[in-house]
Amino acid sequence: MNFKLTALAIICFVSSVFYGSAQESPLKLSNRTSDPGMYTVILRFSQISNSTDPGNRKFEARNYSGSLTTLTPTNKEQGIGYSYSYSFIRGKLNPKYNADFIYTLPAKNGSKLKVAESTFVNATYFGNTTPDDWKVYRFSTKQEDTVTAVRKGLVVDVKDLHETDQVDGIAYTSKTNELIVEHADGSLATYRGIKKGSFAVKVGQTVYPGTTLGLNSKSNGNSYGVSIMLTYLKSADFDDVRNKTLATSKSLYGFITPHFCTENGADVVLISQQDYTATYLPEIIRKEFTKKELKQQSK
Secondary structure, eight states, X not given: OOEEEEOBOOOSOOOOTTTOOOOOOOOBOSSOOSOOSOEEEEEEEEEEESBOOOOSEEEEEBTTBOEEEEEOBSSTTSOOEEEEEEEEEESOBSOOOOTTOEEXXXXXXXXXXXXXXXXXXXXXXXXXXXXXXXXXXXXXXXXXXXXXXXXXXXXXXXXXXSOOOOOTTOOOOSOOOEEEEEXXXXXXXXXXXXXXXXXXXXXXXEEOTTOEEEEBEEOXXXXXXXXXXXXXXXXXXXXXXXXXXXXXXXXXXXXOOOEEEETXXXXXXXXXXEEEEBOOOHHHHTTTOOHHHHHHHHO
């Protein structure tokens, strides 16, 4: 009888895109996962008997389950003995993402936003080097306002844990609420700084450009804001990041510089400290709609 290893109970683990660390996590090899997103799994057999050793293998697991590999007994009259370890990280390894995709701004149609480029925390505070492709935008408003999805995708993670009324004078805090959306091309959008208790979507839900995600949270000073980071998994070399410090760690993710549809133009790379107004063009909103979704919208 063949023996299949199936990914089950993949629970809420993301290797930090800032620190690039591959942490221990509660992935179980059993029947089901609690997360609909894509994961890359590295499976290592330290001992195997009555079967061919498949070696260290990379697999993909998603949509609450996924068969990783099948072990075939050399002697069909005997069982297979084995021991293994595994590591995993969110995302499809080296996806063919669209670097020129046009996103909507994360606000309601007609809303005005001030844009700032965020610095790389590990370089600012811990002596690391900013990645060459680093790009994270912070979108600010004068008053509390709605945060919307910038692209169609699947909500794969929601963290609604931290109080968001920051004390003036705090330049940086890691205690931020966030939401991750996985896109069809394998890229990931991380929205950080959602107000506690304001999330309007849940894990497993499909969102579209303009879908309300929640409210932005108060930041240092009198403004409200949310940060958006677009990434893709470029490496699953866990051995390379083990035992690294905040000063020497390297991210396993690559960063994407997004193009946005704004009132200033339909294909804009944002400039820091500039104001932009959100505008929704039908061809941008419907770009990734299925035929069924287009039909439903026309009703």
